[in-house]
């Protein structure tokens with residue numbers, strides 16, 4: 001491979017990078033996006049390309065994404081004489097933390113972008129498969145943080161206080177009735193309590209208990225309904241035990257909602273057959289871009305074996321050959337969207 005260089009746009013991103021390929025012909029500006037961050041997980045594979053850093057690994061396969069974008073950068077740069085417009089190559093930081101896309105938008109470096117294209121590898125799909133559809137694909141993500149306050153006392157004299165641990169247990173159980181009893185069975189939602197904290201020792205009933213977790217839903221209306229019911233259950237349950245409780249509700253990634261026109265242009269450009277993706281309750285901060293810029297997000301197979309480990313698993317194995325499909329996806333869809341928008 002000969003030496004090649006693409007101009008980097010100054011962005012002030014902490015760890016991200018934006019490069020720009022200006023085509024020879026006039027046309028729109030689009031962005032191809034890959035997330036680049038790893039996870040604080042000790043890798044348990046024997047792969048030749050496993051993490052060299054203890055305690056951190058690419059358990060979500062973002063290394064596949066960024067390698068694909070780098071390969072696409074090389075190919076598109078070679079073909080820039082035929083390109084109708086400009087391609088911005090976005091190597092986005094902090095996807096896992098959920099604020100990377102916001103950080104990119106705040107720097108105003110995508111203000112001139114008319115379409116944005118991304119993908120995530122899927123270990124349950126065979127290498128080479130591209131799954132794509134218009135409309136919703138991944139759920140919106142919400143975080144809740146609950147604090148229960150009661151009166152602490154000696155563990156042997158519960159009658160002298162109000163036990164927050166019992167309340168905490170009741171709330172955990174009650175929250176599981178939201179999806180099963182309040183939510184329309186045809187509207188998917190998830191409520192998961194993931195962090196439970198109370199007390200410091202065995203013979204004292206504590207005065208405070210905490211719960212944390214996440215809610216997933218595909219529409220704003222569903223998320224609001226779950227939120228209202230969650231707050232009601234938490235506060236009323238605490239009240240019934242003569243305690244108080246507060247809920248801190250934070251909104252994370254929006255649902256992925258693929259633009260029909262951009263999705264169609266991508267489908268027209270791809271030379272391989274496209275399959276229908278399965279909806280997933282996991283979230284992606286690519287959705288943040290889609291709230292501002294018409295975009296599309298695909299799933300690309302990265303393993304496909306029967307017992308393939310999922311993403312965020314210490315034994316996750318994203319096959320190297322995925323990169324070939326990733327490069328083709330970015331190059332073909334990028335060119336097709338540039339041409340399609342030029343004609344529009």
Ligand code: NI
Nearest residue numbers: 060061062120
């Ligand atoms: Ni990921």
